[in-house]
Structure formats: structure tokens, C-alpha cells
């Protein structure tokens with residue numbers, strides 16, 4: 001049995017979970033790693049991040065993109081890449097845009113939401129990259145409910161958590177959500193949320209965000225007391 005180390009609010013984990021749901025894979029166990037956030041977890045997966053895929057025997061594959069490609073090979077149907085090299089390149093381009101330019105910057109921006117500890121220069125640098133990425137995305141999709149090829153692909157699996165982070169976390173850093181300003185991106189975003197596999201990970205992401213916010217509120221109350 002394979003095991004995916006994952007967390008509700010981890011957008012990179014959500015990307016792999018959406019792929020697992022869309023492929024109907026039922027023999028991968030989902031688990032939050034014991035010791036995540038401490039060096040104990042680094043002993044299991046030296047990159048120290050989630051998701052990580054554990055193979056039988058304890059071999060660990062890190063990095064969402066690498067795990068996704070591994071799963072595409074092990075569970076080839078339904079195929080979430082293209083039917084031709086060009087179609088696959090179109091899917092990979094959107095997935096990579098969402099990963100490198102949206103998710104990576106959003107992940108770092110999530111440390112800039114608290115006003116009292118925020119560095120405005122860092123916030124502006126990261127937010128500027130996110131806005132630039134959303135404007136670029138407008139040129140790679142047509143506004144229909146799937147990003148590429150008129151069907152669910154790995155591009156959607158990466159975009160859904162990325163757009164969730166932008167819509168829900170960027171305003172907490174006092175930056176306007178750029179999605180409504182891009183017609184095709186906002187029409188895509190409204191459409192893909194109706195997809196059952198996207199809806200499934202969005203429930204998990206919202207649950208994770210609520211838990212995180214409750215924790216922050218509890219810590220603030222403790223500090224005040």
C-alpha cells in the first residue's frame with residue numbers, strides 16, 4: 001500500500017490529492033506526518049516538506065510534481081496528461097505556471113499576513129509576482145471550466161489549490177485578489193469549482209484554513225492573557 005503524507009491546508013498536497021480523487025485511486029493511504037514541522041520529519045524526508053509519497057518498504061518520493069508524474073505512470077488511466085506531446089506541453093505549462101509563479105509565492109506570502117511582523121517590501125515583491133502570474137495565466141486558458149483540453153488534467157490539479165490560496169490568503173496580506181480582474185481566469189475559477197474533485201479538495205483546504213485561523217486566534221488570546 002502507498003501512503004501520501006499530506007495536510008488539509010497544504011496546497012501542494014491538495015494538488016496530489018485532487019489527482020488521486022480524479023483517478024479514482026483507492027489504495028493510497030492519506031496521513032498527516034508525525035513530527036511534521038520538526039526535524040523528526042526531516043529524518044523521514046530530508047526536504048522536510050509535504051506532500052511525500054511512501055512506497056512499500058519505506059522508500060520516500062518528495063515534491064508534488066515528481067509524485068504526480070510517478071502516479072501518472074503507475075495509474076495511467078484516466079490520463080491527466082495529454083494525448084500528444086503538444087497537448088502534454090500545454091498542460092505542463094499551466095501546471096508549472098501555477099506551481100512556480102502562483103503557489104510558491106503564495107506559500108511564502110502566507111508568512112506576511114500578520115501586520116505586526118510583516119515586511120512590506122517582501123510582501124510587495126511576492127504579491128507582485130502573484131499578480132503577474134495571474135495575468136499570464138489569462139493567456140493560457142479560454143475561460144471554460146477546465147484549464148486545458150476541455151477535460152480535467154494535472155493543470156487543474158495545480159491551479160485549484162493555487163487559486164484557493166490567492167482568493168483566501170492574499171487579502172489577509174492586504175493585497176487585492178487579482179482573479180476578478182482577469183475575465184478568463186475568473187470564469188475558469190467559477191466553473192472548475194463545480195467539478196466534484198475540485199470541490200472535494202476545496203472542502204479540505206477550507207477546513208485546514210479554519211483550523212489554522214482558530215490556532216492563530218488561540219495563540220493571540222494566550223499572548224494577550
Ligand SMILES: N[C@@H](CCC(=O)N[C@@H](CS)C(=O)NCC(=O)O)C(=O)O
Pocket residue numbers: 009010011012013037048049050051062063064065107
Ligand atoms: N516544491 C514542493 C513544496 C512543498 C511545500 O513547501 N510544502 C509545505 C506545505 S504546503 C511544507 O511542507 N512546508 C514545511 C516547511 O517549509 O518546512 C512541492 O511541490 O511539493
